[in-house]
Amino acid sequence: MKLTVKSDSLVVKSPQEIILARQKVREYARSLGFNLVDQTKLITATSELARNMVEYGGGGIVVIEHIDDQGQKGLRVTFEDQGPGIADLEMAMLDGFTTGNGLGHGLPGAKRLVNEFEIDSKIGLGTRVSIVRWA
Amino acid sequence: MERIPIIKMGPFLLVTIQVDMHDRLVMALQEDLTEMVSSNGARGVLINISSLDMVDSYIGRMLGGIASITSLMDAYTVVVGMQPAVAITMVELGISLQGVMTALNVEKGMDLLRSKLKLAPEQDHEIDREE
Numbered sequence: 001m002k003l004t005v006k007s008d009s010l011v012v013k014s015p016q017e018i019i020l021a022r023q024k025v026r027e028y029a030r031s032l033g034f035n036l037v038d039q040t041k042l043i044t045a046t047s048e049l050a051r052n053m054v055e056y057g058g059g060g061i062v063v064i065e066h067i068d069d070q071g072q073k074g075l076r077v078t079f080e081d082q083g084p085g086i087a088d089l090e091m092a093m094l095d096g097f098t099t100g101n102g103l104g105h106g107l108p109g110a111k112r113l114v115n116e117f118e119i120d121s122k123i124g125l126g127t128r129v130s131i132v133r134w135a
Numbered sequence: 136m137e138r139i140p141i142i143k144m145g146p147f148l149l150v151t152i153q154v155d156m157h158d159r160l161v162m163a164l165q166e167d168l169t170e171m172v173s174s175n176g177a178r179g180v181l182i183n184i185s186s187l188d189m190v191d192s193y194i195g196r197m198l199g200g201i202a203s204i205t206s207l208m209d210a211y212t213v214v215v216g217m218q219p220a221v222a223i224t225m226v227e228l229g230i231s232l233q234g235v236m237t238a239l240n241v242e243k244g245m246d247l248l249r250s251k252l253k254l255a256p257e258q259d260h261e262i263d264r265e266e
Contacts, residue, residue: 015157015158015159016157018157019155019157022155022189023155026188036220037219037220037223037224039220040188040189040218040220040221040223040224041224041227043188043189044189044190044191044224044225044228047189047191047193048191048192048228051191051193095229106192108229109192109227109228109229109230110228112227112228112229113224113227113228
């Protein structure tokens with residue numbers, strides 16, 4: 001069972017707040033002892049997902065958690081918005097697919113940077129993405 | 136408004152990105168550089184990203200955009216100083232910075248620009264090589 005040891009949550013609605021979320025994730029990753037490459041992967045994934053949330057979901061909440069699964073330490077970051085939702089999740093997870101002006105690396109790219117990736121989206125209700133990287 | 140400084144060095148423009156760039160700053164840099172390439176007739180742009188702790192698809196797109204715009208204006212752009220952890224992460228994310236020239240550091244970036252523009256190498260570099 002995954003227990004939350006410590007957590008922080010941030011409202012992210014603007015590009016400036018994406019930077020704050022990134023800095024908070026960096027702070028957690030450092031204190032959990034992640035090496036530089038893993039820290040970089042975590043903040044890059046955070047940047048991509050937070051940007052998606054701001055660009056397509058009208059902003060939302062980022063929750064950063066230090067989790068523990070039977071002694072295994074990890075960092076979980078959850079992005080939740082009340083935006084329009086993603087119509088076709090399967091398409092959204094394909095490399096190169098975008099409805100905006102991006103390159104379409106956001107979701108599948110972020111998934112490659114972490115150990116666990118969950119996405120749940122309901123039309124008209126919002127989207128929730130959760131990533132975990134184990135230390 | 137906050138701006139990233141652009142330094143003129145002979146025929147080149149040097150930009151050192153030292154802050155966590157938010158989107159407006161990125162857009163402003165793109166415009167400022169384009170304006171300066173045009174007004175100074177600069178032939179090369181060096182973008183030093185050694186202080187950047189990550190390059191996401193947004194920043195990657197901005198770097199690619201600057202390279203495309205400057206090439207339309209007859210100037211080359213070289214991105215220098217990428218940290219190893221940033222390079223590893225970018226490849227996994229799927230950003231390849233296609234069409235963007237890169238060099239290990241500012242000095243090597245300058246050499247690359249000089250060779251592209253067929254300019255004589257700087258004197259003190261020449262002495263370095265003979266040693």
